[in-house]
Amino acid sequence: MTIGQEYSVLGDWFIIHFTENNGMAFGFQFAGEWGKLSLSIFRILAVIAIGIYLYLLSKKRVGFGPVFGISMIMAGAIGNIIDSAFYGMIFSNSTYHTVAQFMPEAGGYSSFLHGKVVDMFYFPLIVLKQSEMPAWIPDLIFGRDGYFIFFRPVFNIADAAISTGVFWLLLFERKFLKGI
Numbered sequence: 001m002t003i004g005q006e007y008s009v010l011g012d013w014f015i016i017h018f019t020e021n022n023g024m025a026f027g028f029q030f031a032g033e034w035g036k037l038s039l040s041i042f043r044i045l046a047v048i049a050i051g052i053y054l055y056l057l058s059k060k061r062v063g064f065g066p067v068f069g070i071s072m073i074m075a076g077a078i079g080n081i082i083d084s085a086f087y088g089m090i091f092s093n094s095t096y097h098t099v100a101q102f103m104p105e106a107g108g109y110s111s112f113l114h115g116k117v118v119d120m121f122y123f124p125l126i127v128l129k130q131s132e133m134p135a136w137i138p139d140l141i142f143g144r145d146g147y148f149i150f151f152r153p154v155f156n157i158a159d160a161a162i163s164t165g166v167f168w169l170l171l172f173e174r175k176f177l178k179g180i
Contacts, residue, residue: 003096006122014123017154020094020116033114036084040113043081050074065168066176072165079158080117088115119154126150 001018008015022029022036030039054070088110091100108115127149130142142148155163169177
């Protein structure tokens with residue numbers, strides 16, 4: 001797929017939308033090559049720390065809930081690490097007009113730990129067109145394109161795992177979190 005290309009799965013409710021994320025959630029990134037390398041190293045260190053913490057929790061025989069939530073966070077982090085570590089090495093650069101080539105002769109578009117993360121799931125749950133709304137609704141809630149879209153982020157399975165783990169802990173494991 002080219003950057004921005006999309007396929008409708010369930011009408012306007014579920015769309016596969018190809019984009020590449022240079023850094024963190026919502027496209028935030030640290031400056032340049034060193035920023036990307038720092039983010040990748042931080043992710044690796046965080047996964048190691050989470051792994052050690054999960055090991056210690058298993059020794060304490062902590063229940064399923066906290067282990068599930070923390071494991072989901074760790075699994076998502078590992079998924080994003082794998083994507084950013086290897087994606088740039090095995091694919092050529094994607095553009096709005098060309099599809100990335102798998103295993104190009106000249107090599108990928110970046111080196112180890114400097115690749116992008118592919119995001120593809122898009123669930124625009126509520127879409128309102130500014131021109132169809134009453135005049136009393138403030139213009140600032142509409143994007144530059146003239147649309148208000150509830151849940152605009154495009155994400156991947158790893159991001160969903162991290163979010164699920166965090167929400168699980170916040171919603172169902174408050175007692176555990178208070179004991180930390």
